[in-house]
Amino acid sequence: xxxxxxxxxxxxxxxxxxxxxxxxxxxxxxxxxxxxxxxxxxxxxxxxxxxxxxxxxxxxxxxxxxxxxxxxxxxxxxxxxxxxxxxxxxxxxxxxxxxxxxxxxxxxxxxxxxxxxxxxxxxxxxxxxxxxxxxxxxxxxxxxxxxxxxxxxxxxxxxxxxxxxxxxxxxxxxxxxxxxxxxxxxx
Amino acid sequence: xxxxxxxxxxxxxxxxxxxxxxxxxxxxxxxxxxxxxxxxxxxxxxxxxxxxxxxxxxxxxxxxxxxxxxxxxxxxxxxxxxxxxxxxxxxxxxxxxxxxxxxxxxxxxxxxxxxxxxxxxxxxxxxxxxxxxxxxxxxxxxxxxxxxxxxxxxxxxxxxxxxxxxxxxxxxxxxxxxxxxxxxxxxxxxxxxxxxxxxxxxxxxxxxxxxxxxxxxxxxxxxxxxxxxxxxxxxxxxxxxxxxxxxxxxxxxxxxxxxxxxxxxxxxxxxxxxxxxxxxxxxxxxxxxxxxxxxxxxxxxxxxxxxxxxxxxxxxxxxxxxxxxxxxxxxxxxxxxxxxxxxxxxxxxxxxxxxxxxxxxxxxxxxxxxxxxxxxxxxxxxxxxxxxxxxxxxxxxxxxxxxxxxxxxxxxxxxxxxxxxxxxxxxxxxxxxxxxxxxxxxxxxxxxxxxxxxxxxxxxxxxxxxxxxxxxxxxxxxxxxxxxxxxxxxxxxxxxxxxxxxxxxxxxxxxxxxxxxxxxxxxxxxxxxxxxxxxxxxxxxxxxx
Numbered sequence: 093x094x095x096x097x098x099x100x101x102x103x104x105x106x107x108x109x110x111x112x113x114x115x116x117x118x119x120x121x122x123x124x125x126x127x128x129x130x131x132x133x134x135x136x137x138x139x140x141x142x143x144x145x146x147x148x149x150x151x152x153x154x155x156x157x158x159x160x161x162x163x164x165x166x167x168x169x170x171x172x173x174x175x176x177x178x179x180x181x182x183x184x185x186x187x188x189x190x191x192x193x194x195x196x197x198x199x200x201x202x203x204x205x206x207x208x209x210x211x212x213x214x215x216x217x218x219x220x221x222x223x224x225x226x227x228x229x230x231x232x233x234x235x236x237x238x239x240x241x242x243x244x245x246x247x248x249x250x251x252x253x254x255x256x257x258x259x260x261x262x263x264x265x266x267x268x269x270x271x272x273x274x275x276x277x278x279x
Numbered sequence: 280x281x282x283x284x285x286x287x288x289x290x291x292x293x294x295x296x297x298x299x300x301x302x303x304x305x306x307x308x309x310x311x312x313x314x315x316x317x318x319x320x321x322x323x324x325x326x327x328x329x330x331x332x333x334x335x336x337x338x339x340x341x342x343x344x345x346x347x348x349x350x351x352x353x354x355x356x357x358x359x360x361x362x363x364x365x366x367x368x369x370x371x372x373x374x375x376x377x378x379x380x381x382x383x384x385x386x387x388x389x390x391x392x393x394x395x396x397x398x399x400x401x402x403x404x405x406x407x408x409x410x411x412x413x414x415x416x417x418x419x420x421x422x423x424x425x426x427x428x429x430x431x432x433x434x435x436x437x438x439x440x441x442x443x444x445x446x447x448x449x450x451x452x453x454x455x456x457x458x459x460x461x462x463x464x465x466x467x468x469x470x471x472x473x474x475x476x477x478x479x480x481x482x483x484x485x486x487x488x489x490x491x492x493x494x495x496x497x498x499x500x501x502x503x504x505x506x507x508x509x510x511x512x513x514x515x516x517x518x519x520x521x522x523x524x525x526x527x528x529x530x531x532x533x534x535x536x537x538x539x540x541x542x543x544x545x546x547x548x549x550x551x552x553x554x555x556x557x558x559x560x561x562x563x564x565x566x567x568x569x570x571x572x573x574x575x576x577x578x579x580x581x582x583x584x585x586x587x588x589x590x591x592x593x594x595x596x597x598x599x600x601x602x603x604x605x606x607x608x609x610x611x612x613x614x615x616x617x618x619x620x621x622x623x624x625x626x627x628x629x630x631x632x633x634x635x636x637x638x639x640x641x642x643x644x645x646x647x648x649x650x651x652x653x654x655x656x657x658x659x660x661x662x663x664x665x666x667x668x669x670x671x672x673x674x675x676x677x678x679x680x681x682x683x684x685x686x687x688x689x690x691x692x693x694x695x696x697x698x699x700x701x702x703x704x705x706x707x708x709x710x711x712x713x714x715x716x717x718x719x720x721x722x723x724x725x726x727x728x729x730x731x732x733x734x735x736x737x738x739x740x741x742x743x744x745x746x747x748x749x750x751x752x753x754x755x756x757x758x759x760x761x762x763x764x765x766x767x768x769x770x771x772x773x774x775x776x777x778x779x780x781x782x783x784x785x786x787x788x789x790x791x792x793x794x795x796x797x798x799x800x801x802x803x804x805x806x807x808x809x810x811x812x813x814x815x816x817x818x819x820x821x822x823x824x
Contacts, residue, residue: 270720
């Protein structure tokens with residue numbers, strides 16, 4: 093089985109970049125071990141449109157992004173099937189990456205979309221200044237997000253082995269714009 | 280046994296075919312030479328001994344060429360039925376290693392004969408004589424020794440060469456030189472950063488000019504600020520024999536000036552008839568898998584006719600790419616990107632009976648003030664400019680007082696010039712990116728407005744500036760943002776190709792304009808465009824006329 097973890101978000105808008113930062117964080121901290129499956133990590137910010145037609149080649153996709161939800165607070169984490177999104181969740185795709193969501197919809201309309209789960213987190217939209225720094229709420233949410241991915245991949249026989257235990261989301265968020273992904277697309 | 284020698288040769292000239300003919304004709308065998316767009320074929324029918332002897336002769340007789348890439352040899356059933364090709368051509372051919380054997384052999388009657396024409400290599404006419412300082416002189420070692428000595432004594436010598444007249448002198452101050460003649464290719468690294476491909480190109484039968492980067496040690500030692508210099512090697516026997524003599528004085532480079540420069544002595548060549556053909560000195564940029572011509576007069580002249588069919592430079596240039604690659608039956612997206620002319624992005628398909636632009640001509644603000652007004656049209660922009668003003672007040676003030684009315688070429692390169700001012704960069708974006716040690720830069724926005732008609736789409740220069748300002752506010756340094764500018768343009772090109780392909784079938788991508796002579800940009804563009812699309816460049820024609 094070929095699995096894709098796709099991070100979406102504009103890193104210039106603080107917490108809204110968490111999707112992109114988080115997949116760099118996973119990529120830096122873990123190696124993905126499986127006899128039968130492969131895991132590819134893609135930063136949706138870079139050449140995203142190019143990779144969308146490639147999505148159909150995967151068997152399973154995890155999209156990481158910010159979401160809105162009724163009665164939620166910053167840092168709350170949700171994990172749901174893209175096709176069965178609960179009604180209290182409002183996912184338009186990160187404000188600045190709407191092309192990505194549109195394209196996922198298009199693939200779905202063509203009935204080509206593989207099993208797709210969304211790992212969503214509620215951002216804290218605060219300062220006006222441009223910075224790569226994340227809010228404390230989002231930083232704290234990363235542990236939960238990480239565990240969700242570990243558990244989910246475990247159900248499909250992928251073990252996430254820690255290779256760089258000192259990796260932090262705070263550090264990654266400062267360098268993800270210039271960091272090359274190690275576990276890039278394999279198919 | 281019929282052997283097929285297949286040479287990948289990306290030129291329509293007959294230089295390689297002439298060398299092949301000259302080698303094979305001395306053997307007892309049947310042969311045919313044919314040439315198509317990408318290959319020169321030699322078919323040879325002979326016994327095993329002859330084939331072996333011919334192969335040995337070939338390895339010593341064939342000169343290196345800018346156009347030659349690889350050779351494959353196969354056994355075929357029979358000779359092709361086509362007639363062997365006609366070998367006449369107007370283009371002059373420089374000396375080959377075989378010529379040098381004749382003039383360097385002390386026992387040869389042609390020892391130090393600078394007028395020697397040998398086999399396919401052209402030279403001055405046989406009965407030419409030198410006129411030095413008003414006196415007729417035969418070509419001799421003594422003459423070249425005398426001139427080398429004068430050069431060592433800092434005299435400027437005007438010399439009539441197969442490429443015309445130039446004034447040569449000892450290199451004194453590199454900052455005042457635009458072009459050098461390397462007298463000894465082994466000594467290149469004393470002045471520049473060399474790489475094998477460039478050095479091989481210098482010595483090739485075409486003897487081009489190549490731009491080299493001046494090495495840091497030389498710059499520091501000689502207090503030089505120049506970063507790049509054009510270098511060529513002797514392309515006729517006069518310069519070759521002079522170069523040999525200059526080695527005794529450890530003069531490895533000569534400054535080359537045009538013939539209107541003052542000189543002390545003139546080494547003229549008297550020929551019976553006024554020379555009409557000159558040996559071209561093309562300027563070339565070498566990539567591992569291709570050569571791009573920056574200056575040249577060696578291309579087939581019908582390309583000038585094709586070029587002149589259109590008024591817009593981007594379309595003219597695109598036409599020459601289509602013609603040289605013989606792809607008028609294909610659907611091709613063209614990116615013409617230039618540092619000197621307006622950029623043009625267009626799509627050619629025989630389904631449209633021609634070209635369609637894929638973006639409107641770029642809009643440029645008349646002042647930085649106007650740009651900042653555009654930036655502040657929405658709330659996010661207002662906040663961004665406010666923050667920028669507070670955090671980088673000096674840069675903001677200097678930018679707002681900068682005059683950009685002279686930036687009137689509508690190109691991405693011009694947008695980068697404006698970005699440099701707004702962002703307060705010390706160096707220009709291409710230089711910065713070249714010095715950036717990272718492999719990846721931040722994503723700068725290159726976006727087109729949405730419109731159902733491709734040619735109505737507008738490039739959003741506000742976002743181009745805005746995104747980089749945001750990165751600067753976030754603390755990203757100058758070189759890294761610059762790399763982002765280059766890399767994101769490469770990604771933009773790639774995603775445009777994908778978008779157009781999803782609506783109209785695209786067969787390939789044409790890349791022209793002098794922006795594609797920059798290694799860093801061309802490599803990123805090639806890396807970004809998916810392998811499904813064939814990339815086309817000019818072959819013999821200059822990449823930007």
